[in-house]
Amino acid sequence: MSVRLKLTLSYAGFLMLAGALLLAAVWVFLLSYVPDSARGLLGVAPNRRVLLRTFAPAAAAVLAFLLVFGLVGGWILAGRMLAPLTRIADATRRVANGSLSHRIQLEGRTDEFSELADAFDAMLARLEAHIAEQQRFAANASHELRTPLAISQSLLDVARNDPAHDHGELVDRLHAVNARAIDLTEALLVLSRADQRSFTRECVDLSLLVDEAIETLLPLAEKRGVTIDTSGDITPTIGSHALLLQMTTNLVHNAIVHNLPEQGTVWIKTSVHPETVALTVENSGEKLSSQLVSTLTEPFQRGTGRIRNDHAGVGLGLAIVKSITRVHDGSLTVVPRPAGGLHIVVRLPAPPPHAAK
Incomplete structure (x- = not known):
């Protein structure tokens, strides 16, 4: 019945x-x-x-x-x-048939049915946005991965058609292209693991992660003539040590690479607030428009006119930061500095009093 x-x-x-x-x-x-x-x-x-x-x-x-x-x-x-x-x-x-744009939009007074319909509409909106984002990401990833493969194919064709070509130079170029493809693949894997939320949560001190990231990237900063200035206190939060270290390293790396050609500076600060903790990373650099900055957290968006070299990455640095921040129930703010460069703030939930001890 x-x-x-x-x-x-x-x-x-x-x-x-x-x-x-x-x-x-x-x-x-x-x-x-x-x-x-x-x-x-x-x-x-x-x-x-x-x-x-x-x-x-x-x-x-x-x-x-x-x-x-x-x-x-x-x-x-x-x-x-x-x-x-x-x-x-x-x-x-309709959703089962692939129509994610349909909404129930139930009229009338608020009751259990209207709450269910509103929750269903909100779920559809998030699902539609997520699928659209995944489609854009898949298209961009395919394009980015196709580029080094196409270059490798061209180099191999040249070597086959010109046996007298300098094979040492060919090997060097193939090594560089292959290394870039590996970096891109690893970044995609990190981004995928972050989105899955499948990690163990533990108490993590952001200030110690900053020290670890700086120790790793200090040779790069010295090579580029970038000065790193750090400040702040112990900044505990709850999350994945590996992912939060990846987030911190990406922020510091981004601040070093996209800086002034000479005498650049990176300012890093950790702070504790009543319900959140914050990691602030600023860097000197070229002046950027707000419209351009708003796209930098999207995958493969490097920013036209920003400094590009062998350390510029694959365009997933801030996208990974955004994803890791989101799965830790935090927020990411990226705004241009009036004097040039970026001002980035990551806010994460503060741990409960008993967890921080």
């Missing part, structure tokens, strides 16, 4: 039960007022038989009316009550 039929029978059955109880109460009430002028049982019994012959047809008519009224009214009422579920079911079938 359908849910509507079950509800109809339930309404009708409840109404019949209530009617039967009411008639029973009326019958008991009437029996208490049976005339007792006639002495003994012979006098009371005829009065009760007369009362039963009068009351029984009326009671049967009332029960029959309640049955019809309960079935018809229950069917209509159940239909009205289940109408929102019908719209939700229709939306689900």
Whole structure:
């Protein structure tokens, strides 16, 4: 049986039960007022038989009316009550057929059905945005991976058609192209692992991660003539040590590489707030527009006019930072500095008092 039929029978059955109880109460009430002028049982019994012959047809008519009224009214009422579920079911079938743009948009006062419909619409909106993002990401990744493969193919074709070509130079160029493809693949794997949220959470000190990232990248900073200035206190949070270290390293690497050609500076600060902790990374550099900066956290967006060299990466640095921040329930703010460069702030939830000890 359908849910509507079950509800109809339930309404009708409840109404019949209530009617039967009411008639029973009326019958008991009437029996208490049976005339007792006639002495003994012979006098009371005829009065009760007369009362039963009068009351029984009326009671049967009332029960029959309640049955019809309960079935018809229950069917209509159940239909009205289940109408929102019908719209939700229709939306689900459209989603199953690939239409993610459809929304229920249930009107009326707020109740359980409207909350369910709103939650379903919000889920569809997030799902549509996520799939669109994944499609863009897949297209960009395919393009980025195709480039080194195409270059390798061209180099090999040249070597095959020109046996006298300098093979040492060919090997060097193939090594550089292959290294770039490996870096891109590893970055894609990091981004995929971050999006899966499949990691163990532990207490992590962001200030120690900053020290570790600086120690790793200090040779690069010295080679480029970039000065790193750090400040802040112990900054505990809860998350994956490996992912948060990757996030911190990407931020510092980005600040070093995309800096002034000479005498550049990177400012790193960790701070603790009532409910959050913050990691702030600023760097000197060229002046950037707000429109350009807003695209830098998207995959493979490197920014036109930004400094490019062998250390420029594969365009996933800030995208990985954004993904790691999101899976740690944090927020990422990227704005241009008036004097040039970027001002980046990562805010993460502060750990509970007992976890920070």
